[in-house]
Amino acid sequence: MAYTVPSKILLNLALVLLLLGSADAQSLQVGFYQRSCPKAEEIIRKEMTAIMSLAPSLAGPLLRMHFHDCFVRGCDASILLNGTTNNPAEKDGLPNLSLRGYGVIDRVKAQLEAACPGIVSCADILAIVARDAVFLTKGPFWDVPTGRRDGKISIASETLTNLPPPFFNATQNLNLFFIPKGLNAKDLVVLSGGHTIGTSHCSSFSSRLYNFTGNGDADPMLDKDYLPKLKSKCRPNDATTLVEMDPGSFKTFDTSYYKLVAKRRGLFTSDATLILDGQTKAYIERQAQASGFPSEFFKDFGESMVKMGNIGVLTGNQGEIRKRCAFVN
Known part of the structure; x- marks a missing residue:
């Protein structure tokens, strides 16, 4: 006798297949704009090449902007929205007050709107701009999966509870911020390598120089020869001076960051303590021995950036495609 599948099982199977198909259809993909805006990445690269030739110091801030966007509400360009007096937005949050480069995103968006109105999301622009900023500072190139939609909130x-602070140690940042976002210890040590480009305000690490334990002392982990150099640049309570995170190489994406961390010259507590964590120490030491532009770090960085770029994305019919990145439609 032929076996008849109960209708309830068929219904459940149909629902599962529908959900699977929906998830697959809404996932990010390389070449998402191939038909709707085939020159999208070419337009972004052209603008970024022109911008970086004039202001190469923006590479670090633009990379950081994508990171700060993804860690709060996912990679939905919520970092770009303007707030109001009564409703401050992410860009008004304390960890984001030092961010720069919003004008770059607006410039790129204007070019894309002229070529393909209402097609390319601000969230995808952030991801591609971050990749191009790295590539144009002699860093790796990786394919960026696209198809993100823009958030409205x-x-x-939320920046205070979702962004890893520079004064937390590596273990705290891993357990409190990275793992909850679906990232692991390797992602932490690899993405921290992004500090090879860019600068930091003294206020982000001055406690390591002048008041590490609350008794007017310095962090004993800091290299004794590096400490006076930092003090000469950062006076107590200095909130305006900028210091290169990777001295002498802050406009070039390479492995010199890891050499500094291995020598106890990492600028932030979050950097310095990577050499103490059993899950990240070996990677630091290996990259510190590598020359110039190693294939392992470059490959790993692209992979971790893609992984980070998948955090909490909006796809399909979720969110919107903003006409202007600083405002909801």
Whole structure:
């Protein structure tokens, strides 16, 4: 006798297949704009090449902007939304007050709107701009999966609970911020390598120089020869001076960051303590021995950036495609 599948099982199977198909259809993909805006990445690269030739120091901030966007509400360009007096947005949050480069995103968006109105999301622009900023500073190139949609909500207070602070140690940042986002210890040590480009305000690490334990002392982990150099640049309570995170190489994406961390010259507590963590120490030491532009770090960085770029994305019919990145439609 032929076996008849109960209708309830068929219904459940259909629902599962529908959900699987929906998830697959809404996933990010390389070449998402191939038909709708085939020159999208070419337009972005052209603008970024022109911008970086004039202001190469923007590479670090633009990379950081994508990171800060993804860690709060996912990679939905909520970092770009303007707030109001009564409703401050993410860009108004304390960890984001030092961010620069919003004008770059607006410039790129204007070019894309002229070529393909209402097609390319601000969230995808952030991801591609970050990749191009790295590539144009002699770093790796990786394919960026696209198809993100833009969020409509941005809340300043969420930056304090979602962005890993520079004064936390590596273990704290891993357990409290990276693992909850689906990232692991390798992602932490690899993405921290992004500090090879860019600068930092003294206020982000001055406690290591002048008041590490609250008794007017310095962090004993800091190299004794590096400490006076930092003090000469950063006076107590200095909130305006900028210091190169990777001295002498802050405009070039390479492995010199890892050499500094291995020598106890990492600028932030979050950097310095990577050499103490059993899950990240070996990677630091291996890259510190590598020359110039090693294939392992470059490959790993692209992979971790793609992984980070998948955090909490909006796809399909979720969110919107903003006409202007600083405002909801």
